[in-house]
Amino acid sequence: MHEKSGKASFGHIYDRQDPREYFKTLGSMDYRIPDHGQRLFGALVNRRQEAGEGPINVMDLCCSYGINAALLKYDVTLDDLYERYCSEELGTLSTDELAEGDAAYYAGRVREAAPRVTGLDVAENAVSYALKAGLLDAGATEDLENDQPSETLRRAASGTDIFTVSGGIGYISERTFDALLGCVDGGPVPWVAALALRWVSYEGISGVLDGYGLVTEKLEGHTFEQRSFADDAEREYVCRELRDMGVDTQGKEDDGSYHAEFYLSRPAEQVSESSVEELIAPALEGGGQD
Numbered sequence: 342m343h344e345k346s347g348k349a350s351f352g353h354i355y356d357r358q359d360p361r362e363y364f365k366t367l368g369s370m371d372y373r374i375p376d377h378g379q380r381l382f383g384a385l386v387n388r389r390q391e392a393g394e395g396p397i398n399v400m401d402l403c404c405s406y407g408i409n410a411a412l413l414k415y416d417v418t419l420d421d422l423y424e425r426y427c428s429e430e431l432g433t434l435s436t437d438e439l440a441e442g443d444a445a446y447y448a449g450r451v452r453e454a455a456p457r458v459t460g461l462d463v464a465e466n467a468v469s470y471a472l473k474a475g476l477l478d479a480g481a482t483e484d485l486e487n488d489q490p491s492e493t494l495r496r497a498a499s500g501t502d503i504f505t506v507s508g509g510i511g512y513i514s515e516r517t518f519d520a521l522l523g524c525v526d527g528g529p530v531p532w533v534a535a536l537a538l539r540w541v542s543y544e545g546i547s548g549v550l551d552g553y554g555l556v557t558e559k560l561e562g563h564t565f566e567q568r569s570f571a572d573d574a575e576r577e578y579v580c581r582e583l584r585d586m587g588v589d590t591q592g593k594e595d596d597g598s599y600h601a602e603f604y605l606s607r608p609a610e611q612v613s614e615s616s617v618e619e620l621i622a623p624a625l626e627g628g629g630q631d
Contacts, residue, residue, distance in 0.1 A: 351366060351367070354366050354367070355405060355464050355467060356464035356465065356466045356467050357466060357467070358436040358466055358470065359406075359436045359439050359440065359470050360405075360406035360408075360426055360467070360470065361426045361427070361431070361432065361439070363405070363406060363426075364422060364423055364426035364427055365426070365427050367568065368423045368427055370568045370569045370571065371566075371568055371569050371598070372567070372568040373419070373565075373566050373567065373568065374507050374508050374536055374565065374566075374567040374568070374601060375408045375409055375412055375419050375507055375508075376412075376418070376419040377507070377536060377565040377566075377601070377603075378409050378412065378505065378507035378536060379409070379412035379413065379418075379419065380621075380623075380624035381534065381536070381603055381621055381624045382399070382409065382413060382503070382505045382507075382534055383412075383413055383624070384620065384621045384622075384623050384624040385503055385532065385534055385605070385620060385621065386399065386413065386456050386503065387623075388620055389502060389503070390454055394502065396454070396456065396457060397456040397457070397502045397503065398456065398457050398459070398500055398501050398502045398503075399413065399456045399457070399458045399459070399501070399502065399503050399504075399505055400458075400459045400460075400461060400497065400498060400501040400503075400504050400505070400521070400531075401458055401459070401460050401461070401504075401505045401506070401507075402461050402462075402504060402505065402506040402513060402517065402521075403461070403462055403506055403507075403508060403509025403512060403513060404460030404461060404462045404467075404468065404471065404477065404480070405462055405464065405467050405471075405508075406467045406470055406471050406476070407458075407460055407467075407468075407470075407471025407472075407474070407476030407477045407480075408422065408476075409458075409505060409507055410458035410460060410471065410476045410477050410478075411447065411476045413452075413456055413458060414447075414451065414452060414455040414456065414458060414476070415447050415450040415451060415452060415455070416450040416451075416452055417447075417450055425446070436470070439474075440470060440473040440474045443473075443474035443475065443476075444473070444474055444475045447474065447475050447476065448475065457478045458476075458477055458478055459477065459478060459479040459480065459481070459497050459501070460476075460477040460479075460480040460481070461480070461481050461482075461483065461485075461494070462480075462482060463482060463483070463484050464482070465482045468480040468481070468482050479497060481493065481494045481497065485513070485516060485517040485520040485521065486513060486514060486516050486517055489520060490520050490521065490524060494524070495524040496524075498521045498522075498524035498525065498531075499524050499525050499526055499528060500528075501531045502529075502531055502532065503531055503532045503533075503534055504518075504521065504531050504532070504533045504534070505534050505535070506534075506535045506536070507535075507536045508536070508567070510535055510536075510537035510538070510541050510543065510546070511537075511538065511541040514545060514546065515545040515546045515548065515549040518533065518546055518549050518550060519549045519552075522549075522550070522553045522555075525553075529608075530553055530554055530555060530608060532555075532605065532606060532607050533550055533555060533557075533604075533605070533606040534603075534604070534605050534606075535603070535604045535605075536565060536567075536601040536602070536603055536604075537601055537602060537604060538567060538599055538600070538601050539564065539583060539588055539593075539594070539599075539600050539601065539602055540579055540582050540583050540586065540588075543557075543559075543602075543604055547604070547606065550606045554608055554609065555606040555607060555608060556606065556607060556608070556609045556612045557604055557605070557606040558604070558605050558606075558607075558612065558616065558617040559602055559603070559604050559617075560602065560603040560604070560605070560617050560618065560621070561618075563602075563603065563625065564593060564600040564601065564602055565600065565601045565602075565603065566598045566599070566600055566601075567598065567599035567600065567601050568598065568599055569597055569598050569599075570594075570597055570598065570599065576594065576595075576597060579594055579599065580594050580595060603617075603621075605617045605620070605621075
């Protein structure tokens with residue numbers, strides 16, 4: 342089934358009681374974007390910790406079941422998560438039993454100097470599960486495209502060091518970022534790190550971020566595979582849209598997968614000190630396509 346936009350719709354897996362169907366469905370389509378997020382976002386967290394900033398607070402937007410949080414906080418890979426949630430052994434458990442097992446599983450794999458991760462998503466069941474399983478340290482289910490943030494979310498956003506998003510640009514727009522950055526009162530303005538599909542414009546978001554003193558850099562020369570197209574119709578639609586935008590799809594979307602680009606927004610003085618390429622150089626050793 343396709344959305345009116347031509348993009349395949351997976352709405353039925355985003356707010357279930359637990360993440361098993363999510364991983365089974367997207368695993369069949371080689372969904373890899375959290376893998377890239379683990380390396381890219383992790384490099385930023387490490388860089389800021391090395392600079393002596395202490396424990397880093399991350400707010401992951403469109404957090405779903407806390408997958409980015411799991412990959413940032415715990416010594417696991419995306420393939421580990423696919424193996425776990427698609428296994429026959431866990432397939433017979435109730436949601437409560439799975440959450441209890443997850444809490445024990447992750448507790449034994451905590452990374453040294455792991456960041457604190459707050460999740461934001463409109464999917465109440467997904468966020469609730471991530472909290473029960475110990476993936477998220479805190480979570481909010483608020484729709485900032487249409488509503489103003491609660492006082493609790495305002496406090497969390499104000500204390501955030503890095504906003505991350507790996508699969509939500511297009512579902513959320515500059516309205517969400519404006520609402521979140523409007524919560525920052527007097528303290529340092531958080532960085533914004535985003536992976537956005539090439540056919541989704543980032544201009545509106547970067548324009549809003551500029552109003553808060555953040556300069557947006559796009560990582561040039563690299564794209565990151567998100568997932569395989571659901572079918573030829575989806576591939577043809579996306580390739581046609583990209584070509585209409587003047588984007589060359591050869592060797593990327595033409596080959597059958599969505600590709601995303603990486604954006605990082607920081608205060609101007611920090612941009613002048615180091616480029617986005619320098620900051621995430623360790624992450625580029627293991628992935629990204631020229």
